Amino acid sequence: MTKPMRIVVLGLQGSGKTTLVKRLIKGNPHSVYDPLHEYGSQYNVGSFNIETFLTNVRISGPRIVVFEEASRYLGKHSPSRAALTYLDEHRHMDQHVMIVCRRPTQVHPDVIELANYLIVFNLPGANDKALLEAMACGLGDIVRELPEHEFVVVDEHRKVHLSPLPARVDPIRGAIHGKS
Numbered sequence: 001m002t003k004p005m006r007i008v009v010l011g012l013q014g015s016g017k018t019t020l021v022k023r024l025i026k027g028n029p030h031s032v033y034d035p036l037h038e039y040g041s042q043y044n045v046g047s048f049n050i051e052t053f054l055t056n057v058r059i060s061g062p063r064i065v066v067f068e069e070a071s072r073y074l075g076k077h078s079p080s081r082a083a084l085t086y087l088d089e090h091r092h093m094d095q096h097v098m099i100v101c102r103r104p105t106q107v108h109p110d111v112i113e114l115a116n117y118l119i120v121f122n123l124p125g126a127n128d129k130a131l132l133e134a135m136a137c138g139l140g141d142i143v144r145e146l147p148e149h150e151f152v153v154v155d156e157h158r159k160v161h162l163s164p165l166p167a168r169v170d171p172i173r174g175a176i177h178g179k180s
């Protein structure tokens with residue numbers, strides 16, 4: 001059993017975040033808090049409020065919990081207390097967490113700072129650039145230049161990996177599926 005990870009996926013609208021997350025969670029039991037119903041009927045769509053969703057997650061115990069559109073309930077100024085508490089506790093429940101939002105400046109600082117991995121698609125904003133530069137030197141410039149649908153992975157040591165990553169060294173796939 002691999003250690004529970006917190007993975008944050010960032011990128012502007014239409015960059016490919018949801019497409020990538022769907023690929024990464026395939027084959028593992030998962031629940032998705034999905035306010036925009038992007039995941040289809042086979043998923044646990046977010047027709048509940050976040051508190052009810054988290055109660056269900058604690059009971060049903062999926063291996064991966066995805067939080068889509070996180071800026072709506074993990075926003076910089078008014079994050080859900082229940083969601084922040086869950087993010088502090090999920091590792092004790094052996095659950096990986098994937099948090100999806102467009103811009104790092106939109107979410108509570110803990111969401112970004114405590115991430116084990118960041119997956120970042122093109123992000124041209126100056127404020128986002130400054131925040132990313134603080135995480136890994138050069139990251140802000142790298143993500144400004146990324147072509148459509150391409151991304152970088154920032155690992156636990158804040159080393160930046162360019163996509164596509166060979167499956168055998170893909171740190172995210174290894175973390176989630178227990179391969180390395």
Ligand SMILES: Nc1ncnc2c1ncn2[C@@H]1O[C@H](COP(=O)(O)OP(=O)(O)OP(=O)(O)O)[C@@H](O)[C@H]1O
Pocket residue numbers: 011012013014015016017018019020102149
């Ligand atoms: N690697 C890819 N190659 C080609 N097309 C892609 C790729 N990834 C995503 N797309 C296409 O881009 C469009 C947007 O993808 P997706 O819904 O995953 O973006 P998103 O980042 O989740 O957007 P939003 O912020 O609006 O939720 C979709 O039509 C999808 O099929």
Ligand SMILES: [Mg+2]
Pocket residue numbers: 017018019038
């Ligand atoms: Mg999406």
